[in-house]
Amino acid sequence: MHPQLATSPSNPPTDSAVLPPKLSVFKSFPPLFSKDLLTLFEHASKVPLVRLDHIGFRLFQLNDSALMREVLLDKDRRYCKGRLMRRLAAVTGEGLLINDGERWKQHRRLANPSMSGRRLAGYAPAMAESAQLLVERWRKLPSAQPVDLIEDLSRTTLIALLRTLFGVDYDSRYAHASEVIHTLLNALVQRGSALLTPPLSWPTATNRRYKQKIAEAEAILTRIIATRRAGLAEEDDPIDLLGQWLRQREQDPEHFTPEEMRDELMTMLIAGHHSLAIALSWTLWEIAGNPDLQQRLRDEVDALDAAPSDASELAKLPLTQGAFLEALRLYPQPPILLRDARFDHDLGNYRIRAGDQLILNILAVHHDPRLWPDPLRFQAERYPGINLDHLMRAHHLGFGGGPRSCIGRRFALIEGSLLLAHTLRGCLLDRAAPGPIHPRFAGMMVPSKPLLLHVTPR
Ligand code: HEM
Structure with a gap:
């Protein structure tokens, strides 16, 4: 039994509750064989709760915002992260996720203090600097050469993460970090969705490649920690998360075991730049x-005296922040969350048993026309008076919800808005690849083809 499963239900199910309907084999198999789970999440999204299980274990897809609110917010103690999510442990150990x-x-x-207002304010200049580096590089490119957004933004968000949370400068030794993380997440999804997955101890070619990538991620983290430790001696009050944790361990070695610290740092490395790069x-x-939205955004950022490097300037950029949140609505990263039921209970009027696995289909809520008028249209104006804590109540689950919501959400919004402001001030943006480009599921909602832009200095 999963360690978090409770044997005695504190909330016994009632007799009137019903078992959720089951998606027929004929309906669920074509999307499964399309090799893109996103089509399954979209396909089975018309009912509030649907059973997807066909081979013994009980798996449910939850599509309804009210039920999702129960799971994430109101009755969150009935659920734990669950077995599918625990597959991440091979990479992150027992980290926060x-x-x-x-x-x-x-x-x-x-970890919370590293995301306090004071610390975030201290990170903003480094975030702005990494954005400016990107803009300078783009401005020097030959006009015919397109930029690959995922590639460039993965590097930029990694540079910012290393500087802010890990207190180290990016150099060529970290150049493959984004690729390693991307490959690991891809492999995790394949392992999670395959009907049969050989245990990691079996010497298959796929397992060998997977373990190789885990070892590469370990080596990157070990290098980051060693570099930071070497630079720490001269500092009184480090602002970065790693510097703070190393200092706390110097003063009180019991505070955090090296293994616990490693797991949390790996979690931050994995969670802290990949999703942000794809969202941006x-x-x-x-x-x-x-072009019309681009002009209005540019008017907003041009109204500032200079390219922003201060978190307090975000208040002057509501449309820019709205654009970022709107991308997270249309393309939530990740599009699903995973939970296991800890004991038998009713969810709405549905009967759930201990151990049932739930896929929370964020995509279904974000694309629901009853909640979001004209849901497939990109409208940056949807978020007047942005308040991240109110987003969840407004059915925006881009950063999850409740106690397990994203610890890095303010970090992401600040970095995202600064980066958008810098790129819009520095360059004109045109699509270089013919659209539309559809997303596919690789843990996150990644584009099915490279997102290529022509950037022109202004
Ligand atoms: C656009 C950027 C980001 C998006 C869309 C995003 C999304 C999410 C979501 C949806 C969750 C909830 C997962 C769940 O309920 O199972 C989450 C959790 C988490 N995120 Fe983020 N995230 C982003 C950026 C970041 C950043 C920048 C960091 C760290 C620097 C971070 C660290 C974490 C951690 C540690 C958790 C687990 C929190 C917990 O369970 O206590 N994320 N994120």
Whole structure:
């Protein structure tokens, strides 16, 4: 039994609850064989809760925003991260993303200060600097040479993450980090969705490649920690998360074991730049495809005295922030969340048993016309008076919801808005690849073809 499953239900199910309907084999198999799980999430999204299981274990897809609110917010104690999510443990160990219970609470408390307003304000100049580096590079490119958004933004968000949370400068030794993380997430999705997955200890070619990538990620993290430790001696009050944790361990070695620290750092490395790079790539892709919106955004950023490097200037950029949030609505990263039921209970009027696995289909909520008028249209104006804590109540689950919502959401919004402001001030953006480009599922909602732009200095 999963460690978080409770044997005695504190919320017993009622007799009137029903078993959710089952998606027929004929309907669920074509999308499964299309090799893109996104088509399955879209395909089975018309009912609030649907059973997808055909081979013994119970798997449900949840598409309804009210039920999702119960799982994430109101009744979140009935659920834990679950078995599918725990497959990440091969990479992140027992980090925040997959932890539950007391250990999660304790580690979240340890990580929270690194996302406080004061620290975020301190990170903003480094975020702005990495954005400016990108703009300078783009401005020097020959006019016919397109930029690959995912590639360029992965490097830029990694540079910012290394500087802000890890306190180290990017150099060529980290150049393959984004590729390693991308490959690992892809492999995790394949392992998670395959009907039969050989245990990691079996010496198959796929397992060997997977373990090789895990070892590469380990080596990157080890290098980051060693570099930071070497530079720490001269600093009184490090601002970065890694510097703070290393200092705390110097003063109190019991504070955090080296293994716990490694797991949380790997979690931040994996969670802290890949999703942001993809979200920003889709944002710039949408902006480049909409000249009117691009002009209005440019008017907003041109009204500032200079390219912003201060988090307090975000208040003057509501449309820019809206564009970023809108990309997260249309292309949520990730498009699904995973939970397991800890005990028997009713979810709405549906009967759920301990151990049932739930796929929370964020995409279905974000594309629901009852919640979002004209849901497939990119409209950056949808978010007047942005308040991240209110987003969830407005059915925007781009950063999840409730106690397990994204710890890095303010970090992401600040970095995202700064980067958009810098690129819009520095360059004109045009699509270089014919659209539309559809997303596909690789843990995140990645583009099925490269997102290529022509950038012209202005
Ligand atoms: C656009 C950027 C980002 C998006 C869309 C995003 C999305 C999410 C979502 C949806 C969750 C909830 C997962 C769940 O409920 O199972 C989450 C959790 C998390 N995110 Fe983010 N995230 C982003 C950026 C970041 C950044 C920049 C960091 C760190 C620097 C970060 C670190 C984490 C961590 C550690 C968790 C687990 C929190 C917990 O369970 O306590 N994320 N993220």
